Amino acid sequence: MEGKRVVLVRSPMGKVNNAITAQLLASRFHVDRIVSIGFAGAIDPSLEVGSVVVSERTLQHDFGVTKPYGDVWELPPTLGKPAEAEAGGWASSRGYAYGTILTGDRFVAAKEKRDWLRKKFSASAVDMGAAAIQEVCIQNGIPCLFIRIISDKAGSDARDHFDRSAQSVNYKSVEVLKEFLGHS
Ligand code: ADE
Numbered sequence: 001m002e003g004k005r006v007v008l009v010r011s012p013m014g015k016v017n018n019a020i021t022a023q024l025l026a027s028r029f030h031v032d033r034i035v036s037i038g039f040a041g042a043i044d045p046s047l048e049v050g051s052v053v054v055s056e057r058t059l060q061h062d063f064g065v066t067k068p069y070g071d072v073w074e075l076p077p078t079l080g081k082p083a084e085a086e087a088g089g090w091a092s093s094r095g096y097a098y099g100t101i102l103t104g105d106r107f108v109a110a111k112e113k114r115d116w117l118r119k120k121f122s123a124s125a126v127d128m129g130a131a132a133i134q135e136v137c138i139q140n141g142i143p144c145l146f147i148r149i150i151s152d153k154a155g156s157d158a159r160d161h162f163d164r165s166a167q168s169v170n171y172k173s174v175e176v177l178k179e180f181l182g183h184s
Pocket of ligand 1: 152
């Protein structure tokens with residue numbers, strides 16, 4: 001794709017499935033980086049369906065051992081500094097958001113939860129895989145980057161929005177992935 005050798009895979013949903021897929025890419029295909037593209041719910045209220053978010057960092061918002069709601073395992077950034085700076089530059093040159101992507105195993109479809117996530121983490125978007133892939137990449141010493149297209153606004157109507165926007169978000173994903181590969 002775009003002059004690069006690419007192993008293109010589609011992972012089933014959720015942290016476990018995303019981690020397995022990432023580990024297969026590392027162990028079986030020996031990839032030298034992972035670029036993950038997919039859907040996310042908006043946590044930043046300025047984002048609309050179709051907006052693009054590039055990861056500055058990822059966090060598991062549902063990981064914790066003491067409190068049911070309050071503590072989170074923060075993962076270190078895995079991109080090398082120059083690559084990270086390049087991703088941020090690329091995002092802003094395209095008018096894409098560059099921020100925190102939260103990951104959890106539950107689809108967020110409640111305004112209260114969304115607003116709490118925004119307040120606690122100043123996050124841009126929520127998904128169900130990025131931080132899990134990042135953890136695998138850390139363990140394997142592989143850089144990774146996450147590009148997410150907003151499919152819904154994580155409120156009570158999120159499921160409907162997700163279903164209605166799925167096709168256009170899929171098309172946009174391919175377009176943005178090609179754009180990124182062409183640039184990098
Ligand atoms: N992926 C797309 N929309 C999402 C949402 N609202 N919550 C979690 N993951 C998502």
